[in-house]
Amino acid sequence: MKLTGAQALIKSLERQGVEVLFGLPGGAILPVYDPIIDSSIRHILVRHEQGAGHAAEGYAQVTGRPGVAMVTSGPGATNIVTALADAYMDSVPIVVITGQVATTSMGTDAFQEVDITGITASVTKHNWLITDANDIARIVAEAFHVATTGRPGPVLIDFPKDVATATIDYEETDAHDLPGYRTAGEPDPAAIAEAVALMKSADRPVLYVGGGVIKSDAGPALARLVELTGIPVTTTLMARGAYPDSEPLHLGMPGMHGAYPAVTAIQRCDLLIALGARFDDRVTGRVEDFARDAKVIHVDIDRAEIGKVRRPDVPIVADCRLAIEELNSGLAGDPDLSIREHISTWVDTCMDWKARFPYTYEGKGESAPGVIGRIKPQFVVEELRRLTPRDTILVSGVGQHQMWAAQHWSFEEPRSWVNSGGLGTMGFAVPAALGAKVGCPEKMVWAVDGDGCFQMTAQELVTAAAEQIPVKIAILNNAYLGMVRQWQHMFYEQRYSEVYLSPDLPDYVKWAEAMGCVGIRVTDPKDVAAAIEAANAITDRPVVIDFRTDSMEQVFPMVPAGASNDDILVHPSLAGEPR
Amino acid sequence: MTSASRHHLVTATVENKAGVLLRIAGLFSRRGYNIISLAVAPTDDERFSRVSIVVDVESNLLQQVIDQLDKLINVVAITELDPADANKAELLLATVSVGAGDQEFDDLVARVGGTIIDRGSETTMVQLAGDPAILNDFEQKLRSYGISELQRTGAVALAKLS
Incomplete structure (x- = not known):
């Protein structure tokens, strides 16, 4: 079949099962936008290329399928670098296609030329520059294969204009030529037996459960492991939802703003079972003090994570689901299963911590905590959870609101939580929520966002309105870059430097309306529930609620940066509680 | 100054594709691994090149370096060669402030198996290939004559046959 390179690219994407493209055209990618008109693929026109990247991430995180974004060369390509870096840190499978100037112009500083494969080499799992249109089908197949297998991650295909306009004999293929690409195999039986x-x-x-459990769809296997052993569970920021928060043995999230019982159980444990987690510095605190007395079992699909931060006693390089299933087989084969009995005192201790050191805030449990103009942000998250379906997808930006969302929302299902963990990308929420809603149109999608974050990428609500993607955004508007303010409060003698944003500038309700959304403002704690219910009832357009929250509120618990997790600061109201 | 005991020899077979060196160099740079030398050339199979890297890391970090390198899609195979089990070779070119007729110098070059490949009126260019340790020793001796230019290629290596 004679096709242009552009047609071959679109055909190849269709062959990979791509249903949605998030993108924004420009000069170099122009030829590829013509065959899109005739394609079954839905194209969603974003208003900024970063939004295309985060939307693809949101789509990928909730569906488990790769998200795809397409942008032009030069600034189009550089604008999506943040999303690639974000996806790389959080192992999110996205495929980004960038236009490029013609191969004959490359290297001449042509208009809108950048060396995007060079720029993104360190933030992609791999990238390709296509120089021969006959390679298109194979490279697209390779790109999707690399993005989605092993440890998932972002990939980029750079697509020069003359490759797009060349005419070729197109042949479909799923063949790869990747002699250097290997993924982890079956878990080593000896290591499983040792574990x-x-x-x-x-x-x-x-159990120290990380994002790998969600990516490998190991939720049921993990539930079985806990059922077999009765071992307490912690889920990292990337693993919220991997194990239901409502389960008694769930101690919560570990880390800098983790739950006291989760942080402390890890500190005091004698066996740390890390499943698809990477000993991130936000989890470990001071590494030398992290789980000092523990032997470590480390399951990870990426061999390079083994021993990167902490040398394990039993390394298991494998897909999490396979490894956990093998552990379950090993445990279930034991006739006198006695772990539960053996660890009952330890579990009692954990349960005692859980009872005495819950997440809390001033006025928790009251019907309307806070005062007018100073709604407790944690209360907004609790009310959102109370008033939304169990399978609601929650998306967040980065900062205090993200931590409150991770703490006070009860996550019950995998792939119901989308956030920027490793890179900490402010502005992630709005475009990621849009992508999540496109991926799961039948589910309700709420974003909890900060006022600082919202201002970075709010323009994608224009996209959401135009494309009828009814996401819901709850801005916890405390008029500050709140997390930075918190650090200045705690560690810089309350010298607040460049963190004030104003609650009224911009006017979030007017802004929402200007973007084709419904805008609602809530200043009175008593009106929180009614506003959420009103938003839930709107299904034909996006909704933005401007919650005026208490700017003095801080995130607790907190392990100060660089400190040991032993030095966790709990909420002041719990400070007198014996440890 | 780094001690030679931290020097490890890693050889990688890589796909002969554009940007491979950038990926390897970028990995070393962003993860803070120090490259002492790097030599690269095509193998007998034109699809692949062999990269020989002498890297300066603590022994306990070496596995991490290898694992990270192995993650690069274009890296096909990777081995660490224990210096005791490897035949290593390197090439040295040097221009030394020695005029023609310095028999002592010519003897020195001949004794180590080097070659005089060029002569100026007051300078001589020598070449020596061999084990990097022998080159180190030779370079040291040349210094007493005054080296005006020196170029070494970095070590390449293959595993010993037995």
Whole structure:
């Protein structure tokens, strides 16, 4: 079949099962936008290329399928670098296609030329520059394969204009030429046996569950593991929803703003079972002090994560689901399953921490905590959870609101939480929510956003309105860059430097309306529930609620940066509680 | 100054594609691994090149370097060669402030198996290939004559046959 390179690219994307493209055209990618008119693929026209990238991430995180974005060369390509870096840190499979100037102009500083494969080499799992249109089908197949297998991650295909306009004999293919690409195989039976033995003999075991459990769809296997052993569970920021928060053995999130029982159980454990987690500095605090007395079992699909931060006693390089299923087989084969009994004192201790050190805030449990203009932000999150369906997808930006969302929302299902964990990308929420809603149109999608974050990428609500993607945004408007303010409060003697934003500038309701959304302002804590219910009832357009929250509120618990997790600061109201 | 015990020899077979060196160099740079030398050339199979890297890291970090390198899609195979089990070779070119007729110098070059490949009125260019340790020693001796230019290629290596 004679096709242009552009047609071959679109055909190849269709062959990969791509249903949605998030993108924005420009000069170099122009030829590819013509065959899109005739394609079954839905194109969603974003208002800024960064939005296309984050939307593709949101789509990928909720569906488990790769998100795809397409942008032009030069500034189009550089604008999506942040999203690539974000996806790289959080192992999100996205495929980004960038236009490029013609191969004959490359290297001449042509109009809108950048070396995007060079620029993104360190923030993609791999990237390709196509120089021969006959390679298109194979490279697209390779790109999707690399993005979605092994440890998932972002990939980029740079697509020069003359490759797009060349005419070729197009042949469909799924063949790869990747002699250097290997993914982890089956878990080593000897390592599994060793891990099982450690789990049987440990006095104080705890599960440290990371994002790998969600990416490998290991939720049911994990639930079975807990059922078999009764070992307490912690879920990292990237793993919220991997194990239901409502389960008694769930101690919560570990880390800098983690739950006291989760942080402390890890500190005091004698066996740390890390499943698809990477010992991130936000989890470990001061590494030398992290889980000092623990032996470590580390399951990860990426061999390079083994021993990167902490040398494990039992490394298991494998897909999390396969490894957990093997552990379950090893444990279930034991006739006198006695772990639960053996660790009952330890579990009691964990349950005692859980009872005495819950997430809390001033006025928690009251019907309308806070005062007019100073609604408690945690209360807004609790009310959102109370008033939305169990399978609601929650998206957040980065900062205090993100931590309150991770803490006070009850996550019950995998892939119901979308946030920027590793890179900490402010402005992530609005475009990621849009992508999540496109991926799961039948589910309700709420974003909890900060006022600072919202101002970075709010323009994608124009996209959402135009494309009828009814996302809902709750701005916890405290008029500050809140997390920075919190650090200045705690560590810079309350010298607030460049963190004030104003609650009224911009006017978020007018802005929402100007973008084709419904805008609602809530200043009275008593009106929180009614506003959420009003928003829930709107299904034909996006909604933005401007919640005027208490700017003095701080995120607790907190482990100060660089400190040991032993030095966790709890909410002042719990400070007198014996540790 | 780094001690030689931190020097590890890593050889990688890589796809002969544009940008491979950028990926390897970028990885070392962003993860803070120090490259002492790097030599690269095509293998007998034109699809692949062999990269020989002498890297300066603590031994316990070496596995991390190898694992990270192995993650690069264009890296096909990677091995660490224990210096005791490897035949290493390097090439040295040097211009030395020695005029013609310095028999002592000519003897020195001949003794180590070097070659005089060019002569100016007051300078001589020598070449020596061999084990990097021998080159180190030779370079040291040349210094007493005054080196005006020196170029070494970095070590390449293959595993010993037995």
